[in-house]
Amino acid sequence: MTQHMNGRAHIVVIGNEKGGSGKSTTAMHLMVSLLRMGRTVAALDLDLRQRSLGRYIENRRATVEEDGHPLPVPTLAEVAVSDCPDPETAAAENHAHIEGLVEDLSGRHDVVVIDTPGNETALSRSGHSFADTLITPLNDSFVDLDVLAKVDRETLSIAGPSHYAQMVWEQKMERARRDGGSVDWIVMRNRLSSLDARNKREMERLIGELARRIGFRTVPGFGERVIYRELFHRGLTLMDLRDLAGDVSLSMSHLAARQEVRALVEAVRLP
DSSP states (O other), X not given: OOOOTTSOOEEEEEXXXXXXSOHHHHHHHHHHHHHHTTOOEEEEEOOTTTOHHHHHXXXXXXXXXXXXXXXXXXXXXXXXXXXXXXXXXXXXXXXHHHHHHHHHHHTTOSEEEEEOOXXXXXXXXXXXXXXXXXXXXXXXXXXXXXXXXXXXXXXXXXXXEOHHHHHHHHHHHHHHHXXXXXXXXXXXXXXXXXXXXXXXXXXXXXXXXXXXXXXXEEEEOOOOOHHHHHTGGGTOOGGGGGGGTTTOOOOHHHHHXXXXXXXXXXXXXXX
């Protein structure tokens, strides 16, 4: 079991305040890749309405039980929320609960992955404040760029940071105050092939400028591949397909997608 020198797990938060960016797919593929590398991995799903990551892991457990495939499964911790009617008290209680879960899981795992809701909530803010690494999957379009910045539609220049970028900065400060830690923010550009050449160049320019201004680094993400969606109902990932050779044939597209996942794992730069 490989852990931080201080005995604390590495915390990876998957965050984006826009739905449909691929947060749960990113989280699951990252976790299974790490499990297959011999790491111990736990998950927290803070998106209590959708529970996409939680259902993904439950589907995986069902596949293991029903089909007998010996697949590695991450630990899924149950998140309970406060029923206090006062919002501030409820937020404080929820934050304390998440802090306790993170501390407990950190003592028993190498990596803890936290999936957050696709909208701003106190729960999401709390989750972000524990990140060692924050991964923001971003569909490569000007619509989705609004997550990071306000862009002038006429001049295609950056008018200022978005609410989400501001929230990330605030949680970076919260993390620094709490334990002196820092957050490595990665913006993962998904579905690159869906843009024409001119738009792609403009996105490249804007994201590069934003990276310098608000402090993140960019990595290539996942392409627009049907296979990512098809695997969800069985709780599978591309990293499992070799084990299921009788069920799924590996195409060139699958192999290219597996390389996308490996590139993301390397980009996280885990200890």
